Amino acid sequence: MTAFDINLLDKSLGEIARDLPGASAVFFKHGMNFCCKGHQALANSIHEKKLDVEEVLEQLNQLIPAESADFSEKFVPNDELINHILERYHEVHREQLPELIRLAQRVETVHGRHPECPTGLASFLSDVEQEMEAHMQKEEQILFPMIQRGMGGLAKSPVAVMRMEHDDHGESLARLEQLAHNFQLPAEACNTWQALYTGLAAFKEDLMNHIHLENNILFERIDNYLGGH
Structure with missing residues (x-):
């Protein structure tokens, strides 16, 4: 080694x-x-x-020689990183969740008697949508404007709250995967069921990357903020 x-x-x-x-x-x-x-x-x-x-x-x-300028870079300015989070994740989640709820409702209605049906998934996704919408609005209306105005010291408390809510989102992802049987489709799964699980897997990956950018890059900067702009 x-x-x-x-x-x-x-x-x-x-x-x-x-x-x-x-x-x-x-x-x-x-x-x-x-x-x-x-x-x-x-x-x-x-x-x-x-x-x-x-x-x-x-x-x-194997990744070490690779060069990349993606938004995992720790030197991307706050404004640019925030705009990326808003466009790539906030807007996308607002598109993903209503469609996932629609697909889950359809699968549960048609395949409710199937032993591997993700029963309760649509209702759970509706709860996730409400929680995430409230969370994203706090970031958009309070936290992100504070960071963009250079108010890093005052942003520490809201960041701590957002981190706790991220932990809740992580628990929601675990529950979502449990309800969806780890995204393992039965052999006879219809196209709607397939689309649902494909969409759920994409949503999970997106949300994990979203939380990573905030927790480990943007919020880390605030945690280490010593004053000034």
């Missing part, structure tokens, strides 16, 4: 996902929570998930 490998094991999931473009996809594939549990060390997460250390490190090391 190289010295870099050893150092990587000591780094947090959030740090790695932030600093190494493509790492978030590796973590997502292995079910490693790099957003809400971003402070967990890679070594601890590998142990918790009972993963092969060498396999995970090899996949991460």
